[in-house]
Amino acid sequence: MNVISLSSFDLAIAASLLVVLSLFSMLLSLGLEKKIILFSCRMTAQLLLIGLVLRYLFASGSLLLVLLMATVMLLAAGREVWARQQRKIAGISGFTLSLGAMFVSSFSVTALALVVIIRVDPWYTPQYAIPLLGMLLGNTMTGISLAMDRMTDQLYKQSGVIEQRLLLGQSWQEASRDLRSECMRTGMIPIINSMAAAGLVSLPGMMTGQILGGTPPVEAVKYQILIMFLIAAGTGFGVISAIWMSGLLLFDKRHRLRLEILKSPLK
Amino acid sequence: MEPNSPSPCRLSDKSVRLQVRDLRFLDKGPFSFAVAAGECVGLSGRSGIGKSQLLRAITDLIPATGEVLLDGQASTGFPAPAWRSRVTMVPAESFWWYDTVGAHFVAEGGGGNLSKNLAALGLDPQAVRWEISRLSTGERQRLALLRALQKEPQVLLLDEPSSALDAHHTGLLEDFVRQYRQRTGAAVVWVSHDPAQLRRVAARVLRMESTGLAEISASFSEREEREQ
Numbered sequence: 001m002n003v004i005s006l007s008s009f010d011l012a013i014a015a016s017l018l019v020v021l022s023l024f025s026m027l028l029s030l031g032l033e034k035k036i037i038l039f040s041c042r043m044t045a046q047l048l049l050i051g052l053v054l055r056y057l058f059a060s061g062s063l064l065l066v067l068l069m070a071t072v073m074l075l076a077a078g079r080e081v082w083a084r085q086q087r088k089i090a091g092i093s094g095f096t097l098s099l100g101a102m103f104v105s106s107f108s109v110t111a112l113a114l115v116v117i118i119r120v121d122p123w124y125t126p127q128y129a130i131p132l133l134g135m136l137l138g139n140t141m142t143g144i145s146l147a148m149d150r151m152t153d154q155l156y157k158q159s160g161v162i163e164q165r166l167l168l169g170q171s172w173q174e175a176s177r178d179l180r181s182e183c184m185r186t187g188m189i190p191i192i193n194s195m196a197a198a199g200l201v202s203l204p205g206m207m208t209g210q211i212l213g214g215t216p217p218v219e220a221v222k223y224q225i226l227i228m229f230l231i232a233a234g235t236g237f238g239v240i241s242a243i244w245m246s247g248l249l250l251f252d253k254r255h256r257l258r259l260e261i262l263k264s265p266l267k
Numbered sequence: 268m269e270p271n272s273p274s275p276c277r278l279s280d281k282s283v284r285l286q287v288r289d290l291r292f293l294d295k296g297p298f299s300f301a302v303a304a305g306e307c308v309g310l311s312g313r314s315g316i317g318k319s320q321l322l323r324a325i326t327d328l329i330p331a332t333g334e335v336l337l338d339g340q341a342s343t344g345f346p347a348p349a350w351r352s353r354v355t356m357v358p359a360e361s362f363w364w365y366d367t368v369g370a371h372f373v374a375e376g377g378g379g380n381l382s383k384n385l386a387a388l389g390l391d392p393q394a395v396r397w398e399i400s401r402l403s404t405g406e407r408q409r410l411a412l413l414r415a416l417q418k419e420p421q422v423l424l425l426d427e428p429s430s431a432l433d434a435h436h437t438g439l440l441e442d443f444v445r446q447y448r449q450r451t452g453a454a455v456v457w458v459s460h461d462p463a464q465l466r467r468v469a470a471r472v473l474r475m476e477s478t479g480l481a482e483i484s485a486s487f488s489e490r491e492e493r494e495q
Contacts, residue, residue: 164362166328169352169418178364254327255347 003214015040057126066124070107070133077102077137084145087152089249090263097245098148105140105238106133109230117226135206135227136234139191143235144242147187151246152262154179162257172251180243187239191232198228282338284454285325285354285422290333292324293317295477297333302422302454307444309465310458312475318458319359321475322424325456326356337421355420359427361411368402369395371414384413387446389439404431409440416447423448423455429464441468 018040022033057065078099088094110133114123123129155162158179165175198204206227210220252258284304289297295317302308312318324331327342327350335342335354342350365371372381372395382392388409402410408431415423425444429437445468448455459465465472473480 160360160362161364163328164358165364166348167326167351167356167358168415169348169355171346171348174348252330253347254330255351256328256330 003212054126054130057130061126063122063124066126066129069126069130073130073133073137074099074102074107077106077141081141081145081148084141085149085152086265087149087156087262089152089246089261091261093249093261094263097242097249098144100245101144101148101238101242102137102141104241105144105234106136109234109237110136113226113230132227132230136230139231140235140238143187143190144238146190147183147239148242148246150186151180151183151243152250154183155250155257156259156262159257159259166255166257172247172255172257175255176247176251180247183243184239187242188236191235195228195232198224204228284338284452285456286334286336286339287325288334288336290321290324290331290335292320292329292331295320296331296479298475298480300473300480300482302456304452304454305448306471307448307455307457307469309469309472310456310475311460311462311465311472314460316475316477318475319426322356322358322426322456322458325422325424326351326354328356352418353420354422354424355415355418356424357412357415357426357428359430361407361414363399363407366398366400367395368397368399368410371410372417381413384416384443387439387443388413389436405433405436408432409436412440412443419451419453421451421453423453424458425455426458427460428457429459437464444468 018036022036025031025033025036053069057069078095081098081102082088082095085094085098089097110129111123113132114120114125114129118128120128155176162175162179166172194202204224204227207220207224210223211217215223249261250258282304283301284306285302287298287300289299291297298321300308310318310321320329323329325335327335327347337345337350337353342354345353363371381395385392385394390406390409394406394410399407408428412425412428423444428444429440432440441464444455444457447453455468457465457468459468462472472483474483
């Protein structure tokens with residue numbers, strides 16, 4: 001099967017759509033034209049750059065480079081999760097926590113998929129490792145930052161109830177049980193919903209890309225199913241570990257609520 | 268039941284139940300005092316001086332330096348939840364997290380006891396079935412006291428326990444706490460802004476300043492409060 005290669009001219013036609021959109025934005029005084037132009041240029045540059053990086057990476061196939069790339073991606077994801085929280089745990093521990101959760105949700109699951117499920121040889125083959133990791137990081141990020149954001153927000157807002165329960169001799173685990181399970185549900189519901197909608201309402205982006213790229217639909221679907229399983233599992237375990245670690249940070253050894261480690265959102 | 272002897276017990280007479288030594292928290296302290304088994308000590312002081320924080324420090328809910336001992340054993344020797352089950356604070360504002368009153372009372376075969384206690388505080392024995400949202404402030408306050416007594420704490424730290432009650436129900440609550448400490452030998456620390464109440468419930472009253480505690484005899488507390 002031949003993939004129809006896109007020329008720069010083809011992309012320029014698509015880009016002209018955005019130019020028209022910017023004109024409309026000006027006409028309707030939406031004030032978005034600058035952002036549309038700026039961010040579409042930025043997106044183009046970022047993707048071209050990653051295309052070049054991937055070309056080099058795929059050609060070299062070196063373990064060291066793959067690990068370096070993976071680490072950079074993980075750091076970026078951890079930073080993003082941390083930045084998305086309103087009332088976050090301040091300082092290096094807050095960032096480490098986000099990073100740890102993303103590690104659990106993506107790194108461990110990707111490694112499992114490469115070694116046990118897809119069984120590529122060598123296991124770090126960049127054509128498989130990097131896109132898989134990217135899919136997992138990008139898709140588990142939302143659930144994890146939602147759950148963590150809710151945890152700190154609710155602990156702050158319901159500190160009266162939590163401290164009341166601690167005062168009655170409950171352990172921090174007991175005192176925060178209802179709240180923690182609610183946060184875990186908040187983090188996992190989106191991926192469960194998207195599993196329900198997959199194929200009916202939406203054709204997942206990865207599958208669409210593969211089909212456009214010439215892969216037979218059934219093969220593309222099988223990969224998509226694998227990816228969905230991995231994302232759901234990654235999100236679930238990531239959320240559970242994020243909430244558990246947040247609990248360990250937000251309560252001390254004497255089962256006291258430590259709201260002072262949270263950074264106020266309005267500063 | 269013990270004979271009803273309201274004689275103020277000196278610390279030398281009976282065993283010391285609660286001992287607080289050089290307790291410092293935030294920028295306050297050091298605070299030192301002791302309460303004998305079955306004794307009630309009043310705690311007064313101007314608003315914002317940190318009376319509630321002192322109780323929170325004793326129950327180990329906020330970090331503090333110094334020592335708190337229960338029957339000679341330091342708080343650090345207990346897991347925190349076990350300590351708070353024995354040295355229990357009833358805060359001025361109570362919080363509830365389930366829909367009904369009864370869900371907050373983990374049954375320990377004390378169902379009969381509970382309805383008796385409800386009646387003693389002037390509450391309807393059916394109150395366990397009530398929705399939390401239906402409760403008045405005064406009902407919440409009395410129910411919060413009963414909730415805190417479920418594990419029979421040996422030290423009870425009461426933060427303005429009758430602030431929302433009328434004179435009649437205040438009297439019932441004072442009697443109820445007196446009977447509780449006489450029956451179980453619990454030590455009670457009672458925070459109040461009402462000198463007359465402290466005179467009724469406590470043999471000794473401590474006045475809190477940010478640098479320490481001064482003992483004032485209960486009978487003088489009224490004048491002291493007025494001088495502030």
